[in-house]
Amino acid sequence: MDPMRRYILSGLSLVLMLLALYLIFVYVPTEKEMGIVQRIFYLMVPMGWLALLSFIVVFIASIVFLAKKQSGWDALAYSSAEIGLVATTGALVVGSLWARPIWGVWWTWEPRLTATLVLWFIYVAYFMVRSFAGEESRGARFAAVIGIVGFVDLPIVVLATTLWRGMHPGGVIFSGGLAPSMLLTLLVSLAAFTVLYVVLLMTRCSLRNAETTIKQIKVNT
Amino acid sequence: MNFLRKAMVITRKDIISEMRTKEIIFSALLFALLVIITFNFAFGGSQEMMLLVAPGILWVTFTFAGILSLNRSFIAEKEENCLEGLMIAPISREVIYIGKMLGSLLFMLVIEIIALPVLAFLFNLPVLSAKIIVVTLMATIGFVTVGTLFSALAVNTKAREIVLPILFLPIVVPIVISAVKASGLALSGEPWQALAPWLNIIGAFDAIFLVVSFWVFNYIIEE
Numbered sequence: 001m002d003p004m005r006r007y008i009l010s011g012l013s014l015v016l017m018l019l020a021l022y023l024i025f026v027y028v029p030t031e032k033e034m035g036i037v038q039r040i041f042y043l044m045v046p047m048g049w050l051a052l053l054s055f056i057v058v059f060i061a062s063i064v065f066l067a068k069k070q071s072g073w074d075a076l077a078y079s080s081a082e083i084g085l086v087a088t089t090g091a092l093v094v095g096s097l098w099a100r101p102i103w104g105v106w107w108t109w110e111p112r113l114t115a116t117l118v119l120w121f122i123y124v125a126y127f128m129v130r131s132f133a134g135e136e137s138r139g140a141r142f143a144a145v146i147g148i149v150g151f152v153d154l155p156i157v158v159l160a161t162t163l164w165r166g167m168h169p170g171g172v173i174f175s176g177g178l179a180p181s182m183l184l185t186l187l188v189s190l191a192a193f194t195v196l197y198v199v200l201l202m203t204r205c206s207l208r209n210a211e212t213t214i215k216q217i218k219v220n221t
Numbered sequence: 222m223n224f225l226r227k228a229m230v231i232t233r234k235d236i237i238s239e240m241r242t243k244e245i246i247f248s249a250l251l252f253a254l255l256v257i258i259t260f261n262f263a264f265g266g267s268q269e270m271m272l273l274v275a276p277g278i279l280w281v282t283f284t285f286a287g288i289l290s291l292n293r294s295f296i297a298e299k300e301e302n303c304l305e306g307l308m309i310a311p312i313s314r315e316v317i318y319i320g321k322m323l324g325s326l327l328f329m330l331v332i333e334i335i336a337l338p339v340l341a342f343l344f345n346l347p348v349l350s351a352k353i354i355v356v357t358l359m360a361t362i363g364f365v366t367v368g369t370l371f372s373a374l375a376v377n378t379k380a381r382e383i384v385l386p387i388l389f390l391p392i393v394v395p396i397v398i399s400a401v402k403a404s405g406l407a408l409s410g411e412p413w414q415a416l417a418p419w420l421n422i423i424g425a426f427d428a429i430f431l432v433v434s435f436w437v438f439n440y441i442i443e444e
Contacts, residue, residue: 066437066440118391118394121387121390121391122391122392124387125387125388125391128384128387129374129378129384129388132378132379132380132384133377133378133379134378134379138377141440141441141443142374142377142378142441144440145370145374145437145440145441146388148433148437149367149370149392149430149433149434149437150391150392152429152430152433153391153392153394153395153430156395156422156425156426156429157394157395159395159422159425160394160395160398160399160422161394161398163402163418163419163422164398164402
């Protein structure tokens with residue numbers, strides 16, 4: 001990985017983060033009904049987005065890994081899953097903090113929340129299978145299978161939980177009910193976290209590849 | 222021999238071995254009955270209360286008994302190195318998957334066929350209706366499609382007994398939700414139309430995971 005490109009991306013991520021912070025805490029007006037708490041929204045949505053984005057990357061990298069058997073793709077899937085697990089945990093924690101003042105409870109079995117929790121369990125299973133598999137190569141294969149099966153499962157989970165019960169203000173974003181200033185803040189925040197994801201993924205991936213190389217050298221000597 | 226005939230040979234092998242050892246069905250059935258009875262102590266009370274929690278009891282029981290029987294499915298193969306025998310046989314890996322899956326499906330259905338009347342008998346519930354049977358059949362197909370895949374995966378790990386439920390339970394969440402809802406609607410005498418959306422989800426799950434598991438099974442048992 002070209003260090004120059006990483007520095008540029010890190011810098012871009014920093015600038016976007018600072019801009020997002022400025023927009024969230026200074027620029028954007030306080031929401032009328034929910035008050036100051038609504039500002040968590042600009043952290044919660046990017047977290048949920050990262051959780052999903054990481055899982056898409058895990059899914060694609062897993063398919064390519066099973067087809068081509070190149071350890072680089074496994075490293076990509078593994079790194080993405082690690083970031084995804086952190087993002088999913090973050091989304092759940094931030095979501096709870098938001099739900100407490102708005103809905104009056106820390107947790108509710110609302111569709112998107114339930115689906116996020118299921119996603120979290122699939123991510124945890126992904127790492128557990130890896131560590132229980134014994135051999136590294138077998139763990140990689142098994143984890144790839146979990147990555148594929150789990151991702152395919154996710155839409156069905158969302159479908160089932162949505163039919164099961166529903167109450168989430170998420171529809172507002174897509175139905176155009178969000179004020180322009182709020183939409184701008186959300187988009188900048190999303191961009192900042194997406195760039196951060198790319199930076200983290202690149203760094204973790206090259207670290208993981210280095211780990212694999214060192215292990216191979218150790219085995220060979 | 223064509224694909225299905227080859228798969229049936231594996232299923233037949235499992236049935237014969239099960240008839241001789243009575244390892245899976247008997248133990249899982251006993252376990253299912255004990256779960257039902259334990260639920261009685263947890264929720265036992267009025268008839269209205271029972272009607273309310275019955276779908277939950279039904280599906281927790283079937284899910285747990287399913288995990289138990291699916292776990293056994295590949296452990297026997299692994300312990301006697303039979304899996305290696307299957308793998309050097311002149312059949313594709315997909316045949317092994319379908320054969321093992323049909324065997325597990327049959328075992329789970331036998332367990333459910335016995336457990337359902339017991340539930341009806343013990344709790345005085347109308348669970349022996351066509352609707353409940355259709356829901357059970359469809360949900361069980363979903364259970365065994367992913368269950369067989371994960372059973373083959375779990376048996377190759379260090380902590381095999383715990384790996385299967387950890388993988389299986391989050392993946393089958395849509396089935397559990399839909400089956401509980403559909404059974405609840407059936408118990409309260411709703412028409413087929415009310416059950417349709419839930420049956421659609423279970424059907425979609427069955428079809429999708431039959432295809433996905435069929436495709437990835439190859440990568441689970443290659444050594």
